[in-house]
Amino acid sequence: METVRTEDSTTDTPDTEGRQSLILSGDAHLNTADPLTGAGSVSLDGDGDHLDSDGHQIDTDRSYTVTGQVRLREWAPDGTMALLSQGGDEADAFTLRYQGDQMLWEAVFAHDDTADPETTVLTAMSSGGSPQTFAVQYDQKAGEVRLFADGVLVDSAPYAAADAWDAYRALQVGRDSAGRGGAHHLDGDVDEVRTYAGVLSPDEIRALGRS
Template identity: 55%
Template structure:
């Protein structure tokens, strides 16, 4: 994540302000993106110190009553300390934490990745002494550590002197999609070995032209050119896998079929060794777009399928997996056409190529070759919101 700070858990690995950041006897909210190196132990991500007392608050990783890793938001009370716990930390994985104190209702709430996971009754004493705001541990005024030091990354630390609405925390805790690859299909490079490739604009991932696939300037779908395929072995394939298909992802393209096809034809797919993690194809029997997602890299794996009308002409297709929502979604021309449940256990990493114009290339055997035009292929790490999908060119 851009702008992250790393804390190694050492004696001097923390940041501290010159004064208080917020009056914790009144309504307040604190939020932070965290990526722990380890789990199963107490680690304070952000806190505000007390004077000769427990911290004004502490937000970070802890363990539950059974010793299992969890997130925690701790506040002082007249009877000691109350800790709200919930969610499950994963070493090396980003999560957004937010702690909210609402004195009007006498409650503390913990949010993980924008979702409220737990709440408890809590009343912070009005005479609580306030001290420095600290990142990376929890200290009293004499420098004594109350919780183990943070080991990992912290980013986007925010503090509000208000009870931030749940909708705002949901947006802050949403993992924003990151554009990963984009092929505008405007030009073709010819390498020394004669291979023709289209470079993407982000990471120099090549889309290799196979068969007689060629650049065309005749009525391009976008810009000055697109790629035309004749359905007889033409296709494109990436020279490295551009999508991590076991986490949230999205892929989109513009497509135009030639004529009125009487057979199934693939638009996009990402292949494993025995199956496609997903394939997005035209289904001739009922003239629909059909997304098929295998639940494992196996030829006989169960699948999840989505469909949408394919009336002909040029259309924009977008398929995505939202890990948090446990859903796969198919959008046509920026409108949600179909969705279905898709569990985390159904997702797996397809370690081969992204393909355009064919699918089922496990063991090197291609199928469902497209007779049509392809343009503007994009991939993202993470799932897009509906607003972001409508903004895709």
């Protein structure tokens, strides 16, 4: 998220070295004055702004790791705001969201693509207005989901292969529930969004947490 480009009324992050671009929507814009990492990050205002990948991003019925860096606009905002998600028709296979009433981050993994699915929920404490780097991980071989905060494993839980399903929609940054029109828009800055097919090691995730 160092730069953005605009072509044919579409603004996105350039797709370089085989990486997919992220398409900016609403008032999402590049922030070079106070970026989270490197020369730029993307600012969202919580009023419909979001980014989504240019096509299907990861197979959520197989092992994966998704990471992102975030800085909330306020120290302790109210409401619910999503950082990352990838959905199907009714549910998000996973969503990482902030719960303002508890000052917690939740990684929610749905067990099927229905309007009210059973879920597995992992939690991490919020650092308030300070930047945080998160990693959400599904390990198919171990039958487990994990949540890392700033490179540290903070929560994990069993998640059977029978519960995993492939969410066919694009990766969402700054909102969730895209299958139902989008919700829980983020008010803050995002950066360093990365997706991996497979399981990153704890050492690799720690290195990302220090970036």
